[in-house]
Amino acid sequence: MSDTTAPIELPVIDITDPNDPAVGKAMLDAAAKYGFLYVNSKGSDFSVEDVDRGFGLSKKFFASPAAEKETCRITPNNRGWSGMHTETLDPEHQRTSKSTNPSIINQTQNPSLTSPRAMNFGDFVNGKAQQPLPASLTPHESEIHDFATLCNKTCSRILNLLALGLEVPQDFLTSRHDPSKGPTGSILRYLYYPSIFSPATASYKHDKDVRAGAHSDYGSITLLFQRPGQPGLEILTPEGTWAPVPIVPGPQPDAFPFPPILVNIGDLLSYWTDGLLKSTVHRVVFPLTEQRSPNPQDRYTLVYFCHPVDTTELVPVPSKVVTEHREKSGGVGVVGFGGGAGSMEPGKRPLTAAEHLESRLAATYGFTKE
Numbered sequence: 001m002s003d004t005t006a007p008i009e010l011p012v013i014d015i016t017d018p019n020d021p022a023v024g025k026a027m028l029d030a031a032a033k034y035g036f037l038y039v040n041s042k043g044s045d046f047s048v049e050d051v052d053r054g055f056g057l058s059k060k061f062f063a064s065p066a067a068e069k070e071t072c073r074i075t076p077n078n079r080g081w082s083g084m085h086t087e088t089l090d091p092e093h094q095r096t097s098k099s100t101n102p103s104i105i106n107q108t109q110n111p112s113l114t115s116p117r118a119m120n121f122g123d124f125v126n127g128k129a130q131q132p133l134p135a136s137l138t139p140h141e142s143e144i145h146d147f148a149t150l151c152n153k154t155c156s157r158i159l160n161l162l163a164l165g166l167e168v169p170q171d172f173l174t175s176r177h178d179p180s181k182g183p184t185g186s187i188l189r190y191l192y193y194p195s196i197f198s199p200a201t202a203s204y205k206h207d208k209d210v211r212a213g214a215h216s217d218y219g220s221i222t223l224l225f226q227r228p229g230q231p232g233l234e235i236l237t238p239e240g241t242w243a244p245v246p247i248v249p250g251p252q253p254d255a256f257p258f259p260p261i262l263v264n265i266g267d268l269l270s271y272w273t274d275g276l277l278k279s280t281v282h283r284v285v286f287p288l289t290e291q292r293s294p295n296p297q298d299r300y301t302l303v304y305f306c307h308p309v310d311t312t313e314l315v316p317v318p319s320k321v322v323t324e325h326r327e328k329s330g331g332v333g334v335v336g337f338g339g340g341a342g343s344m345e346p347g348k349r350p351l352t353a354a355e356h357l358e359s360r361l362a363a364t365y366g367f368t369k370e
């Protein structure tokens with residue numbers, strides 16, 4: 001299942017009008033077929049400057065001294081900085097050696113492991129981060145908060161359109177993702193992947209090593225901002241091959257003010273819709289095209305993982321589209337992690353969003369709640 005095939009062609013959806021049922025249908029179809037789609041940057045809530053500023057802050061952070069980053073090392077609430085070797089996204093394949101013993105690969109001191117450098121920001125309260133910020137970012141707290149707020153606004157458009165496609169009350173999803181109603185698991189994340197030519201990764205091979213192991217995301221939807229000339233994302237197709245996702249789709253790269261925002265469905269929304277919406281496995285590699293480029297670049301991405309308010313109960317979505325899917329697929333099968341919301345046992349209370357997230361984080365970081 002490790003062949004890399006032709007790049008995948010995903011639809012680009014214009015979300016300027018979040019109340020257009022035809023757009024809602026197109027959004028739902030893409031989410032059900034691929035689990036991935038692009039949102040046209042033109043109809044999003046972001047200006048070119050907003051996105052440039054976000055990438056500028058990320059670069060500033062990753063260029064700052066390690067001792068400064070250490071002051072905000074990642075904690076069990078998933079906030080903070082992780083250098084290499086903290087995440088175990090896909091322990092089977094995330095290695096350079098041929099060893100197949102996961103207990104060896106899983107050791108954080110194993111120098112052959114690679115994982116992205118990341119900085120995670122959780123909810124802001126009244127514009128204030130609820131976590132230590134490093135010296136490089138303390139003067140920029142309000143800009144980081146503004147970026148996260150824009151992400152949440154764009155997610156609201158997308159969730160509104162998905163609700164239209166699902167034919168449920170239009171605010172069914174947005175009202176459950178409103179951070180003013182309480183803490184959420186949402187995370188804004190800066191990511192940095194050195195190019196295969198950088199000293200940190202020079203011994204790596206494009207066909208053996210990955211920059212971020214195969215995984216699915218945990219939340220409802222994820223926004224991914226990418227820069228031209230910094231490819232690497234691949235998604236697992238239903239045929240079991242890896243398909244690269246172009247940064248700018250289509251024949252006219254200049255058609256967009258900045259590269260379209262890549263959106264994908266996470267495990268929670270897949271669980272909530274009994275697998276109708278797909279939480280597609282993806283990974284980040286050192287692409288061959290990039291290695292052959294005369295000017296190979298490090299890859300920086302900005303990611304926003306949108307989660308519901310923690311206390312949201314993941315009751316079955318009251319959607320006839322979901323019900324039809326459930327009936328057609330012969331009941332709820334294995335959906336993400338722990339079955340689907342529709343397989344709730346009588347008399348048992350539904351899982352909350354916070355419980356769903358906790359179970360996924362425990363699997364990735366080995367964190368367990370006391």
Ligand SMILES: O=C(O)CCC(=O)C(=O)O
Pocket residue numbers: 189191212217224232233282284301303
């Ligand atoms: O940086 C990327 O391209 C993807 C990141 C990603 O998949 C993640 O952080 O979950």
Ligand SMILES: [Fe+2]
Pocket residue numbers: 215216217282
């Ligand atoms: Fe991901």
